[in-house]
Amino acid sequence: MTDCPVNILVIGAEPPTVGAGRENDCIGCQHCLAVCPTGAVSVQGKNPDDSLPLHDAALPSLETVELLVKGRRSVRRYRDEDVDRVLLQRLLTSALQAPTARNNHQVAFTVVDRRSDMDRLRRLTMECAAEALRAGTVAADYGYLRQMVEGWQRYEADLLYRWAPHLLVASAPRESAAPFQDTTIALSYFELLARVAGLGVLWNGMAVIALRLFPELRQTIGLPDGQQIGFAMSFGWPAVTYHRTVQHDSVPICWVSETPS
Structure with missing residues (x-):
């Protein structure tokens, strides 16, 4: 009670x-x-x-979780291999247990879960970006798109999705209380779960920009109407292994008890 x-x-x-x-x-x-x-x-x-x-007794130790958090890396090299749908379903279902504003649980996951679909999305993204640059409809703030398109056209280098076999987009209704915060928290849960399962992920801001700029991409992946894109993640089985944590400089922590009154 x-x-x-x-x-x-x-x-x-x-x-x-x-x-x-x-x-x-x-x-x-x-x-x-x-x-x-x-x-x-x-x-x-x-x-x-x-x-x-x-x-x-069933929960991991603080030291284990601490190592998980400190050892996370943004993965940009992936094996050319699909992640099993059963594993994906398990990870995504668990990630959607994340807290949301007003307990509304309205976060939606849109998943490109096959490499063949990801390849089509990759090529369509490059075509849309190239056309936007030719037409001059892209703001100067998105200059990185030019580098991305040039890399693709000259060397078939994927500077956007990094040849990841999968993409995860988190969205929420525009009218929900906190769509950006809710989607970010859900993706954070997914990242930790994915890491434990052996997957690598990349918080992909360029993918978010592309999805917002080019409606064709949203239609291609079937993003629900009326949804606000929060963020996106590239992910898959990593083709690189990291053997130790990195050493970030200390970040400032403000202790209220030590703040001069």
Whole structure:
């Protein structure tokens, strides 16, 4: 009862129930189902027996997670190999458990999951960029597109997708409370899960720019209408192995207790 964020549970002679007239106030967080040690509470038709048990012994150590975070790399070299759909489904489903503003869980993942489709998207992107440069419809701020197109036309170098076999685009409804934040958090979850599974990822800002500039790309990958693109990730099996963490300079941390009043 005390863990309910909207305080709609009441208890008396009977087990906990939703207070009269408060049914529509439930935000579906399922805290009541998760927090009850004996699994006595169900909500929205969910059976607590179908949930995974949480035990400290099953969780990774702080040192393990710390190494995972410190050891992450932006991967730009990939094997020419598809990632199995079953593994992808597992990673994406877990990543979508990420928190969202107002608990609305409206983040959508659009996945280019086959190399053949990725090759078509890659060539179409280069064609759209080349045409935009010829027509002068690209702002000067996007000068990198010229380098990208020249590299493709001269050397067939993929400076945008880095020959990654897959692309993941996170989007959310434009009217949602925090579409950019929600999609970024979901992709961060995916990155950590992908890293544990042995995959490499690249936060791909150029892919986001291309998707925003060229409607043909959004249509090609079937991006849902009315969706705001948050960000995109190239990913796949890495063709490079990193053997140690890097050494970033210390970042400033402001401790409020040490701030002069």
